[in-house]
Amino acid sequence: MKHHISFTVNGDPVEALCDTEQTLLDVLRDELDMTGTKEGCGTGDCGTCSVIVDNRVVCACLILGCEMNGRSVETIEGMADGDKLHPLQQKFLEHAALQCGICTPGILVAAKNLLERNSDPTETEVRYWLAGNLCRCTGYDKIVRAVMDAAAEMRGA
Amino acid sequence: MRYEAPVSLDEAVHLLAAEKGVAKILAGGTDLLVQMKADLIEPDLIVDIKGILDARTISGTGASGYCIGAAVTGAEMNEHATLRNDWPGIVEGAAVIGSTQIQSRCTMGGNLCNGSPAADSIPALIAAGATASVAGPSGLREIPVRDIIVGPRQLAIAKDEFIATFQLPPRRAHSADAYLRFTPRTEMDIAIVGAGVNLETDGKGQITAASVAIGAIAPTPVLVEAAGKVLIGTSLDTDTLEALDAAARAACNPINDKRGTVEYRTKVAGVIARRAAETAYQRARSK
Numbered sequence: 001m002k003h004h005i006s007f008t009v010n011g012d013p014v015e016a017l018c019d020t021e022q023t024l025l026d027v028l029r030d031e032l033d034m035t036g037t038k039e040g041c042g043t044g045d046c047g048t049c050s051v052i053v054d055n056r057v058v059c060a061c062l063i064l065g066c067e068m069n070g071r072s073v074e075t076i077e078g079m080a081d082g083d084k085l086h087p088l089q090q091k092f093l094e095h096a097a098l099q100c101g102i103c104t105p106g107i108l109v110a111a112k113n114l115l116e117r118n119s120d121p122t123e124t125e126v127r128y129w130l131a132g133n134l135c136r137c138t139g140y141d142k143i144v145r146a147v148m149d150a151a152a153e154m155r156g157a
Numbered sequence: 158m159r160y161e162a163p164v165s166l167d168e169a170v171h172l173l174a175a176e177k178g179v180a181k182i183l184a185g186g187t188d189l190l191v192q193m194k195a196d197l198i199e200p201d202l203i204v205d206i207k208g209i210l211d212a213r214t215i216s217g218t219g220a221s222g223y224c225i226g227a228a229v230t231g232a233e234m235n236e237h238a239t240l241r242n243d244w245p246g247i248v249e250g251a252a253v254i255g256s257t258q259i260q261s262r263c264t265m266g267g268n269l270c271n272g273s274p275a276a277d278s279i280p281a282l283i284a285a286g287a288t289a290s291v292a293g294p295s296g297l298r299e300i301p302v303r304d305i306i307v308g309p310r311q312l313a314i315a316k317d318e319f320i321a322t323f324q325l326p327p328r329r330a331h332s333a334d335a336y337l338r339f340t341p342r343t344e345m346d347i348a349i350v351g352a353g354v355n356l357e358t359d360g361k362g363q364i365t366a367a368s369v370a371i372g373a374i375a376p377t378p379v380l381v382e383a384a385g386k387v388l389i390g391t392s393l394d395t396d397t398l399e400a401l402d403a404a405a406r407a408a409c410n411p412i413n414d415k416r417g418t419v420e421y422r423t424k425v426a427g428v429i430a431r432r433a434a435e436t437a438y439q440r441a442r443s444k
Binding site: 001003019020021023042043044045047050053056057058059061062063064066067110114128129130131132133 | 159162186191193194195207232257258261
């Protein structure tokens, strides 16, 4: 069964045809060619495919594409403003908060959602918020420092 | 595989009744999609109940009794200030499930219907005496939550029925609840024991009513009536806590697996029941 879905991605209206079986992650990557969102475990454990749907961070692998009618989706592609990186992206570079990079889009999206809700999180709050985003390279410390630093800069800006 | 998103209970009931093959209800999808991907289930029809207002709404008050839609998410419950104040244990049970991402989607209806003995949101609902409104061909029927899971992945709900809402009883003065679980890791893990305690005091520190429900210690979450009884008439002194510990251990019939042996789960059940009772008692005394 094919579904015609229309929703917005990073503010732009999009339309797609998808099968019932296709997840939002499949629709983004395979139908809309937006491959910034990565697939990790495919079962909601690793957070690699994190996107924001209606202002909540979710795993795109655990949502059906056909649920998306009328929804607002934000992905990593919408984070930088043209060539100007989002403060989180800039701080991830400065702190070397990534190595292989596969988890990075999901972590940036999840962290952005946190800072929109709480501009001054404690380290504990950052760690709990990102507990569903696995990273096998960094040991998390640089990620947490980058998020804290970005939050401080954004509060000052 | 068909997908339908009804906007009323009646419409959903008709879709389920008309389906000859396997129909599954979709709320948050955090269990359903995982099981579909693992080929454990292959539904012919998916009925997404998130378009049904009742299933997505928290209504009522502490005094009147809350009604919580089966498809309300853990995050939404955790952000509901008065629900959190009146039923901190029920909110704790829903809010400890999974990560931030899972909290955005996971629901008590799904957690219950997944039928796991370790479901985190269920012990506190059972201890509260919550009921579920089940929609089916002959309308709505109300069943105590404790009667719904009858075995691992087995429910007392027919194929053409689904849970629409949960009803909590009126919250009385000097009463409170708590949910506490033990997991081998600090986060993102399945409980090897989870205990929900709901109790009421006379306002001077003596417990007048108490219920204790424990998950992950038997094929289903269990209401441990003996554990509730030992609390009544006491001020939760040391002897009472020991009796509670013993009653909780006596109710254990757990599995033996890599995450906990029978001996370990049994021992921890007593400890967790005790600590949950202490938290509920402190909360009740401060009300």
